[in-house]
Amino acid sequence: MRSRRPGPADAEAPSDIKALDRKGLAAALAELGEPSYRTEQVLRWLYQRRIRGFDEMTDLPRPLRGALDDRFTIGRLHTEVCEASRDATRKYLFRLTDGATVESVGMPGARGRLTVCYSTQAGCAMGCLFCATGVGGFVRNLSVGEMVDQVAEVGADFGRRVSNAVAMGQGEPFANYDATLGALRLLNDEDALGIGARHLTVSTCGIVPGLRRFAEEPEQFTLAVSLHSAIQSTRDRLMPAMAAYPLSDLKAALGAYVDRTGRRPSLEYALIADINDSPVELAALVAFCQGLLCHVNLIHLNPAEGVAVARASAERLRAFERELAEAGIETSVRRERGSDISAACGQLRQSAPSG
Ligand code: SAH
Ligand code: SF4
Numbered sequence: 001m002r003s004r005r006p007g008p009a010d011a012e013a014p015s016d017i018k019a020l021d022r023k024g025l026a027a028a029l030a031e032l033g034e035p036s037y038r039t040e041q042v043l044r045w046l047y048q049r050r051i052r053g054f055d056e057m058t059d060l061p062r063p064l065r066g067a068l069d070d071r072f073t074i075g076r077l078h079t080e081v082c083e084a085s086r087d088a089t090r091k092y093l094f095r096l097t098d099g100a101t102v103e104s105v106g107m108p109g110a111r112g113r114l115t116v117c118y119s120t121q122a123g124c125a126m127g128c129l130f131c132a133t134g135v136g137g138f139v140r141n142l143s144v145g146e147m148v149d150q151v152a153e154v155g156a157d158f159g160r161r162v163s164n165a166v167a168m169g170q171g172e173p174f175a176n177y178d179a180t181l182g183a184l185r186l187l188n189d190e191d192a193l194g195i196g197a198r199h200l201t202v203s204t205c206g207i208v209p210g211l212r213r214f215a216e217e218p219e220q221f222t223l224a225v226s227l228h229s230a231i232q233s234t235r236d237r238l239m240p241a242m243a244a245y246p247l248s249d250l251k252a253a254l255g256a257y258v259d260r261t262g263r264r265p266s267l268e269y270a271l272i273a274d275i276n277d278s279p280v281e282l283a284a285l286v287a288f289c290q291g292l293l294c295h296v297n298l299i300h301l302n303p304a305e306g307v308a309v310a311r312a313s314a315e316r317l318r319a320f321e322r323e324l325a326e327a328g329i330e331t332s333v334r335r336e337r338g339s340d341i342s343a344a345c346g347q348l349r350q351s352a353p354s355g
Pocket of ligand 1: 204
């Protein structure tokens with residue numbers, strides 16, 4: 001087979017510097033013969049001062065600015081739409097450099113807190129029955145910088161420091177593992193966003209190899225797992241891609257995570273009428289939690305475009321809450337935010353919002 005020799009254009013095609021994680025950036029700067037403290041300087045320019053051009057990195061020597069400009073571009077999100085909810089939640093539609101779009105949500109809280117829900121992929125390949133993103137299909141993975149920038153952009157729009165960030169927007173974080181970890185580390189990095197690791201949450205649909213890897217990461221990031229049913233046939237129906245990872249494997253991986261990290265994962269459970277809200281489902285959920293350090297987060301299913309299932313009744317939600325508590329399982333009910341602007345869980349989709 002004849003190999004194609006890269007021409008000068010290929011060798012020099014500039015790439016987005018924000019696609020690099022901290023290690024990648026450090027390696028690129030070392031290759032240019034730069035001392036290690038340059039990494040810190042460049043990160044601060046990119047994510048704290050959020051400059052648009054290498055020219056603006058005024059504490060870097062001019063030749064280095066030129067060398068960076070030759071090799072790299074600086075990716076940027078374009079805010080296509082920002083909608084405000086009655087409860088002060090804001091939903092953003094960001095356009096990425098190649099035209100793909102993602103949605104993010106900013107939720108202000110008491111004492112100046114701000115939680116940002118960001119996307120890890122444009123679309124999602126998992127096809128969960130109840131989720132607007134799943135119904136819309138997969139577009140592409142996001143880069144490190146595209147994730148960090150969503151959080152930075154929302155913080156800037158609110159004019160607040162971001163206190164919490166959750167990977168619960170579009171996409172499955174563990175289907176884009178390396179970029180997601182790179183982004184989590186920059187979100188945590190004092191030279192970038194400086195958000196405490198415990199205030200950074202990853203929500204996964206339950207990709208077991210990803211969970212096992214995540215358990216080995218040294219940082220104390222917070223883990224949430226979308227369970228939605230502890231009965232195999234129901235879960236297979238709701239989350240078809242997860243049939244590859246049976247509930248017994250998921251429970252074993254969660255147990256190993258707890259043993260390894262000493263941290264309590266959340267199990268997310270959106271109550272869906274006549275599918276996962278029966279007493280039998282509740283008993284299965286209680287049994288799944290038994291012997292596992294966990295927290296159950298009950299979610300009112302949010303209506304979403306293209307989603308044919310309906311939310312369970314308030315009585316069923318209360319029954320779940322009560323019985324879980326009686327079984328000694330820590331439980332909370334997720335507060336619904338921004339549903340009037342389709343910014344709530346599972347309502348994020350691909351196209352521009354109408355209206
Ligand atoms: N892919 C990851 C993270 C993004 S989804 C995951 O599945 O965990 C974020 C959360 O929203 C998950 O818990 C998901 O199950 C939940 N969700 C999806 N559709 C929903 C809907 N229509 N109503 C309420 N929650 C929903
Ligand atoms: Fe993807 Fe999560 Fe939606 Fe499932 S619930 S389709 S994994 S975003």
